[in-house]
């Protein structure tokens with residue numbers, strides 16, 4: 162069962178906002194902070210109303226998307242489509258400056274962009290901020306009752322009810338290939354699973370192509386392109402058992418399921434710059450979850466079960482740096498919620514290596530299977546030319562968030578892979594397989610030149 166996390170909130174020293182409140186209520190609040198921002202917010206919401214269906218359809222379709230863009234064009238016309246394209250490419254900071262006069266609402270966009278691990282000065286970060294802010298306003302950020310494991314359990318129950326036999330708890334070490342097709346999967350415990358139809362790999366692209374497949378089964382252009390594969394930034398995760406709610410300086414923050422904690426828009430720009438220059442930020446940006454707020458079953462009445470994560474610079478994922486960043490993260494919370502530390506009854510810190518030990522997919526403590534920046538999204542994800550779930554090995558599909566559309570608990574990556582596998586075995590399968598091999602062959606040839 163999913164419960165609706167009541168809120169997503171951008172918290173700054175000066176400006177605080179809470180959602181999902183209805184769009185008109187938010188507009189009134191924004192207008193009070195800066196006249197004109199209310200109407201600008203409503204404009205943004207109206208744009209979302211018109212675009213959300215074709216936009217989400219475009220984003221959550223295997224490449225190349227056809228129906229979504231056509232639907233978009235029909236709705237808004239070519240001239241407006243060009244304006245929309247420009248809007249979607251904007252960095253979050255620029256988008257905020259173009260649309261709003263007050264910093265509070267600009268921070269809301271910026272905080273949501275950074276949630277997606279894209280610097281606020283990078284192209285398309287504005288679109289991510291807009292997307293997450295609108296989803297937050299309309300739906301909240303839902304969480305499974307009793308914890309995220311409930312989601313996997315529900316999927317497993319559904320699969321078993323449909324006749325699937327699930328075998329878990331063994332690490333896949335090798336995927337065997339012959340004659341260009343996947344033949345079997347081998348686990349560290351010695352189990353061999355012979356492949357009748359398809360394998361969907363839920364691992365990162367580098368893990369699949371470099372560690373699991375025999376080197377000669379992977380075309381050399383894939384190896385070369387993977388040399389340029391960019392991981393997202395590692396994270397340090399903190400979990401706390403608190404004997405009361407987080408004592409935010411502004412009590413209304415306590416109603417939010419997810420809180421973005423940063424030091425203003427310029428603070429976010431500086432934070433990204435520090436991370437990019439491979440230094441530890443003095444005042445890290447935090448994503449904070451107040452789980453009991455969203456799901457009272459998470460801890461006894463009157464207490465709180467909270468977590469936060471924050472990013473380390475790429476390549477700086479050693480334990481001392483992680484410990485120091487965790488200390489600074491708690492310092493940030495103490496500043497925004499004086500007395501926080503005194504409420505902590507139990508605390509765990511997961512450094513990047515702990516995260517990877519818990520889930521080998523969290524390579525170096527990264528949570529997205531590759532950066533979500535534009536140069537590695539859409540047709541470029543995970544590498545140029547492999548923007549669909551099919552791989553150069555027949556019957557093998559990439560279903561993890563290394564594939565389009567990337568990280569997040571939306572399930573789209575696995576769904577696309579499953580649909581591609583089913584299609585290849587359906588009535589049009591022969592044609593589909595021939596077309597896919599022709600495109601991959603073309604890429605292989607151009608990669609050799």
Ligand SMILES: Cc1cc2nc3c(=O)[nH]c(=O)nc-3n(C[C@H](O)[C@H](O)[C@H](O)COP(=O)(O)OP(=O)(O)OC[C@H]3O[C@@H](n4cnc5c(N)ncnc54)[C@H](O)[C@@H]3O)c2cc1C
Nearest residue numbers: 331332333363364398520521522528529561562568569570
């Ligand atoms: C701390 C944290 C907070 C997050 N917060 C959010 C959030 O608020 N909202 C959101 O949308 N997303 C969030 N995410 C991101 C989200 O969890 C991921 O994007 C998503 O789970 C990726 O799905 P996946 O299928 O690619 O991989 P996973 O969910 O990692 O699933 C892969 C599975 O395969 C297993 N596996 C890996 N290698 C092997 C192998 N060789 N053999 C056998 N099994 C293997 C793994 O153990 C794992 O069970 C968060 C992630 C983390 C770590």
